[in-house]
Amino acid sequence: MALTKITLQNFRNHASSQLAEPKHFNLLVGENGAGKTNVLEAISLLSPGRGLRRAPLADLARKVAAGGAQQAFAIGATLIEQGQTSARLGTYTEAERPTRRLVRINGADASASALSEWHAVAWLTPSMDGLFTDSAGARRRFVDRMALAIEPGHAKAVNQLETALRERNRLLEERGDARWLDAIEAQAAQNGSIVAETRARLVSRLSDELSALPAEPFARPILTYRPGGPTTPEELLAEFARNRPRDRAAGRALTGPHRDELEVVMAMADRSPGPPAASCSTGEQKAMLIAITLAHGVLAASGRPSVLLLDEVAAHLDPVRRKALFERLRAGKAQIWMTGTELAPFAEIEEEAAVWRVSGGELERL
Incomplete structure (x- = not known):
């Protein structure tokens, strides 16, 4: 296990979302634009750098309404190692400084680069094709x-x-x-x-x-x-x-x-x-x-703990390659987060996965 108690506050289209008790496989399913990739992007920001979209910080905070005031966002997660809490990781902005990303580790201010000392985060997205x-x-x-x-x-x-x-x-x-x-x-x-x-x-x-x-x-x-x-x-x-x-x-x-x-x-x-x-x-x-x-x-x-984010990967693979992908992921140590518009491509791992339905920036555990 790597991350648990993941929270998103005012991030993209998520006003307040939490993902508790994840498993080795974690699935986010929902229509296009529902906010699935936004969750992966939030997790990617618990590592150094600009995240999987490389988006400006000003684009990440949720707007109150169309043309409304920009809010500060916050992302947090608890890091688990061998069944024990090892760290609480967080990254956020402040309303008065929306273009500066701040980081806290175990309640203390830290640099973004320090996040990589606790765990590794990697990803694969359609934009990388x-x-x-x-x-x-x-x-x-x-x-x-x-x-x-x-x-x-x-x-x-x-x-x-x-x-x-x-x-x-x-x-x-x-x-x-x-x-x-x-x-x-x-x-x-x-x-x-x-x-x-x-x-x-x-x-x-x-x-x-x-x-x-x-x-x-x-x-x-x-x-x-x-x-x-x-x-x-x-x-x-x-x-x-x-x-x-x-x-x-x-x-x-x-x-x-x-x-x-x-x-x-x-x-x-x-x-x-x-x-x-x-x-x-x-x-x-x-x-x-x-x-x-x-x-x-x-x-x-x-x-050390590791997280792998795979955005819309399974849907673009044929059944043979999809099965091989799941087998390799199952044998690995990384915590896996995947997105899809439906559960059908994940039928082979659905029973062993934590599944959330994403809709309009809200999460429902299935």
Whole structure:
């Protein structure tokens, strides 16, 4: 068990909702627009980052009425480990500061990054189906989110790298003090090396998990981490210094971990590399994305509570793949939350699941 006593206050279309006594499988069923995904989004915000929709905070608080005043929202949950309460997690906004997300852990103020020290949250949503044809930046964010669920310190290194690169860009444009530029590049090189190492380590561990999976019924992806430049602090520092004129002209650093790429190809029956994921069919891409998500779930659930959010997954799988998905989820340690417009696709696990009917932002336990 991971989370229980989950509460939503003034979040999206939920005025006041509670999910008590969840199970390993948890199902949210209801019509489109009922508020199912809103529950998953709320749970995703009990982890660092902007949640599964990456929505601005101002869009999350419930409006009193059309055109009405915006309210502050609050999300809370109790974390259970081995049958015992280990923490109370909460995130919220305040009416006077609607664009700042606050976090409390066990009643004390905390940073959002601290949430990942208590549990891991991962998700798969329909909007991620285009990951393989999206930008390299989208795939870097995907890798970073997976890495954060396993190595909580990754967020700090990524944030410090991005901050240093922005400051470097500013100094290059303004032709600022060379000594200050040296110091900023040293920060970027140090944190960039940490980021690159963590990403490479994650992709390697995912590849090990994926290699153990059968090729069917889910297509097996082959992952390759392509660094955007040198990966050691010394080499990165030298690269930044050497490329100052070029980067000044471009207005940005053209080499470094912010240019990393995750390459994905589909494995053939003999396990040799096949076509790039971007050129595979929609069904093959979906199957590979599910395989990556399941492999990551195994890693994230090692040694601490883990939650996996699957939005509208079952309805888009054929019966064979749906059965295989449930079997793998059943064998895993993560707490599972899934959404659907009807119960029929979940017939195989309905008896062992906690089920809520969602309608107009209200929940009814079935």
